[in-house]
Amino acid sequence: MSYCYEYPRPALTVDCVIFGLDAGSVLKVLLIQRANEPYLGYWALPGGFVGIDEDLEAAALRELEEETGVRDVYIEQFHTFGRPDRDPRGRVVSVAHYALVNLEDHPVHPSSDARCVQWFEIDQLPPLAFDHDEIMVVAIECLRQKVRHEPVVFELLPAVFTLTQLQQIYEKVMGVQEGFNKRNFRSRILKTGLLKEVGKQEGVAHRPAKLYSFDKVAWERMRRKDTLGALRKAVDFDI
Amino acid sequence: MSYCYEYPRPALTVDCVIFGLDAGSVLKVLLIQRANEPYLGYWALPGGFVGIDEDLEAAALRELEEETGVRDVYIEQFHTFGRPDRDPRGRVVSVAHYALVNLEDHPVHPSSDARCVQWFEIDQLPPLAFDHDEIMVVAIECLRQKVRHEPVVFELLPAVFTLTQLQQIYEKVMGVQEGFNKRNFRSRILKTGLLKEVGKQEGVAHRPAKLYSFDKVAWERMRRKDTLGALRKAVDFDI
DNA sequence: TCAAAAGTGTTATCATTACACCCATGG
DNA sequence: CCATGGGTGTAATGATAACACTTTTGA
Structure with missing residues (x-):
């Protein structure tokens, strides 16, 4: 089955920056390890394609749960990343979200689909796949901004x-x-x-x-x- | 010519909320009148499809110039709107931007492509096409937020x-x-x-x-x- | 009785508000 | 000389910053 359009269309994805606080009051981010090329073995933000009839936030929540087991969390869109070269496989535009969870109530299922899932301290991140470093920087900035105006x-x-x-x-x-x-x-x-x-x-x-x-x-x-x-x-x- | 993909893809557009200040210090927004169905004759935000190799901001600037003649302005992405039913023609996800211009330096070419283009006071807007009322509300909110933290x-x-x-x-x-x-x-x-x-x-x-x-x-x-x-x-x- | 973290009061400084009158110009 | 909008000083109040010691508990 294939879907054809008169003009080419970018692929549309969502990515999630999941902030979590662990017992020792350390701020962490949940990453998954890539099991495919490109960036095989690199750590990346959980995310994936938006369904054709799926709301953006719903897609983010779905991917979050599928890839990390985390569900029922505060989530918010913060920026859309669309540099034409951000994904070597072709044009992919990603609507990035951040989620806030507390680690005690939201245990991670380490590999709902067989990938590694792991919390990293935000100032000790490994190199990330794609433009995810950039997304991370923007996420932290936006979160800071948010925290100053709302009790999130x-x-x-x-x-x-x-x-x-x-x-x-x-x-x-x-x-x-x-x-x-x-x-x-x-x-x-x-x-x-x-x-x-x-x-x-x-x-x-x-x-x-x-x-x-x-x-x-x-x-x-x-x-x-x-x-x-x-x-x-x-x-x-x-x- | 047609472009085919294994999975269906939403169309991706940009929309622009152009804020301008006229001589009498009145805050206005630039709208264009639709010349096609759906929403024929309604007023709408300028916007259009993102080119397959085109950066999001570039697309917003291009559409802005094509549709209104306004160029060389401050522009910033503020939210992406993706409700599945927001466009009756099918799934269209739109990355919304706001632009700030001063009316003296940026005269409007009333109809670069034969459509009406007109400034409206922000508290006297006509009913808008699609979900553009909602986009407008969010734009104003985001602008307010922005103005409080940066000298825009x-x-x-x-x-x-x-x-x-x-x-x-x-x-x-x-x-x-x-x-x-x-x-x-x-x-x-x-x-x-x-x-x-x-x-x-x-x-x-x-x-x-x-x-x-x-x-x-x-x-x-x-x-x-x-x-x-x-x-x-x-x-x-x-x- | 010690270690560990929680809790608390007061003062000096600074920022914010609220207020009403005089100034410079062109017509 | 008047109408118009531009400009200013000051006092009262409230918010913020800076400061170090005492309290409660379990081990």
């Missing part, structure tokens, strides 16, 4: 977390080296009104931290009330 | 402008109704160090305004010095 970091955390964990993610994602000031971070983040206190740690060999969860309802209320403007003042996540 | 409004202005003009654009683009406070706006914008004083108005029937131009060099220095962080403090265009 919570997608990386377990449902319940400590302020120290939260601060560490912000530091990781923003890529700052000499962390934020602990007290200032805390007062700011609490002032947003988006955190609910939900208990205390138990069984730790030091003073137990308070546990918090993200208050989705408060966030929805906030963004509804004030689509543009006053919201910014209250909560622009300029940490 | 200058692309809308003539090379030399007054602070009043500058303030008006910010107000238009941000969509605020009771404008910014004049004094506060001025001190902030001057504090960024991105404006050069280049003269005074002449021949106006009131106190002549100082004229400014955007200091590209200073901006480049700034963004180079400090890719992340301190820049934000100095110049986050949170007006």
Whole structure:
């Protein structure tokens, strides 16, 4: 069976940059190892072709699950990469997405289709296939941008977390080296009104931290009330 | 001649949301009137198919010039629209761009290929073809976002402008109704160090305004010095 | 009683807001 | 001399930054 058109058409794919936070608060990215030419053996972003009647986001979620077993995650399109020479096999345009997952709730099925799947720290990446290094750079930039304006970091955390964990993610994602000031971070983040206190740690060999969860309802209320403007003042996540 | 593939492929297009500022500081968008079905007679964003070896941005610029005569402008991809039913003729995925032009330097050739081309105020748009209303909404949102972090409004202005003009654009683009406070706006914008004083108005029937131009060099220095962080403090265009 | 991480209050500085009047020009 | 839009200074308030010590727990 073949499909014919009057003019040539680029192939259309989706790629996913999956950010995950592991137990030690290390920010990682999920890559798969290529089992075919070109770039055989190289690590690459999970991704693949968009079905002819498939929404772009649906395609990204499908590929994600097929190739890594990760499902039911926050995902967002961030840029479309279309340099004519980005794939040696021919013209391929890729709509890139990033996904945010927390490693505890979303275990990887290491090789749903027999490929290696592995988490890499974002500052210790191997060389990537195609233009995936470039995609990665843009993804990190876009994520940083996003994090400053919307409370998406919570997608990386377990449902319940400590302020120290939260601060560490912000530091990781923003890529700052000499962390934020602990007290200032805390007062700011609490002032947003988006955190609910939900208990205390138990069984730790030091003073137990308070546990918090993200208050989705408060966030929805906030963004509804004030689509543009006053919201910014209250909560622009300029940490 | 026809081009055949093993799997069906969506068609790939680019669409352009062209923002322009006219003499009276009114923010407008350039639309063309469709001369074919579907949506015959409706207004639509200029756009068209991506050549098989053509970069996405190049395609956007080419379509822009072919359909409206506008050339040599600031352009930027902002989102890719791919709902399976967005075009009744079949699957068409469109990489949307916005362009910023100033109407004085970029006159429109009203119908480079015999179609009507017209500027519309952004809050008085006619019903648009396809999902172009949705694209428009997203474009405005993205532009707002952009304007807050980078000095792109200058692309809308003539090379030399007054602070009043500058303030008006910010107000238009941000969509605020009771404008910014004049004094506060001025001190902030001057504090960024991105404006050069280049003269005074002449021949106006009131106190002549100082004229400014955007200091590209200073901006480049700034963004180079400090890719992340301190820049934000100095110049986050949170007006 | 020690080690480990959590937690907290206050002050100095800076940025933001809010306010109303005078200035320069052409007609 | 008037109409028009351009320009400015200052005080009150709120946000941010910088600072080091005490608390709670398990081992």
